[in-house]
Amino acid sequence: MMTLEERIHRIQQGKNSEFEWIVEEYKNKIYTLAYGYTMDAYMAQDLTQEILMKVYQNIRSFQGQSSFSTWLYRVAKNQCIDWIRKNKRRIDHTILEDGEREFRDLRPSPEEKAIKEETNQRLYDALGQLPERYRVPLMMFHFQELSYEEIGKALGLPSKTVATQLYRGKKLLREKLLSKKGDDMPWTVLL
Structure with missing residues (x-):
């Protein structure tokens, strides 16, 4: 090999x-x-x-x-x-498409699939509202499972800056997700 x-x-x-x-x-x-x-x-x-x-x-x-x-x-x-x-x-005028997501469970039940799609859509909508400097490190950290150092190298930032951006990004994301009235999604599990 x-x-x-x-x-x-x-x-x-x-x-x-x-x-x-x-x-x-x-x-x-x-x-x-x-x-x-x-x-x-x-x-x-x-x-x-x-x-x-x-x-x-x-x-x-x-x-x-x-x-x-x-x-x-x-x-x-x-x-x-x-x-x-x-x-x-x-x-600036892009609306998210309801296309396939890269991060889905293998063969979920139809109910699980619908819940996951709705959760993902809300999460991606909220992520889309974040400034790029927070959105990109969050996605690299959570979806690609990169370390602070790897994200810093990829983005040309010190690890401390990445940590700060992730902290602030999570805080902003949490505020956006929890601010919707009538939203019964368990966002605290994700954040």
Whole structure:
């Protein structure tokens, strides 16, 4: 079994077939990051493709001075920021699609599925209202299960800043979720 470093070296030497492994290994994490910036499933899918193309085009520049995932997240973050700049008007008027979610249980009952979809929709709606500086670290921490240090490296921030942003983001998210009257969802479990 090849190590990640061996795969990257083979890709850098022109063995492009190895890139499929990179795609399979990282596409869901990249999608989650892209979704954190776009808050739209279809836009996030398109952006994920753009990011993977950018990684493919620039993988020869990876020197191994940081971990591959850190380098990949930097490329992804920069591509997301560029995309946001180009599509600012489009994002400001985006309504969330009720598309498939990446984080669903395997074969839930119809009732569980409906409850989970409603919960996810409310959560994503509330996340979409948060400023980007809180939304993206929250999604990276909770959905990708990255550490403060990994998030900091990916976003170019000190770990303490990430901790502060996560704390403030959770607080804002909690306020948004608990502020709806008549909402009987158990949000405190999530927060």
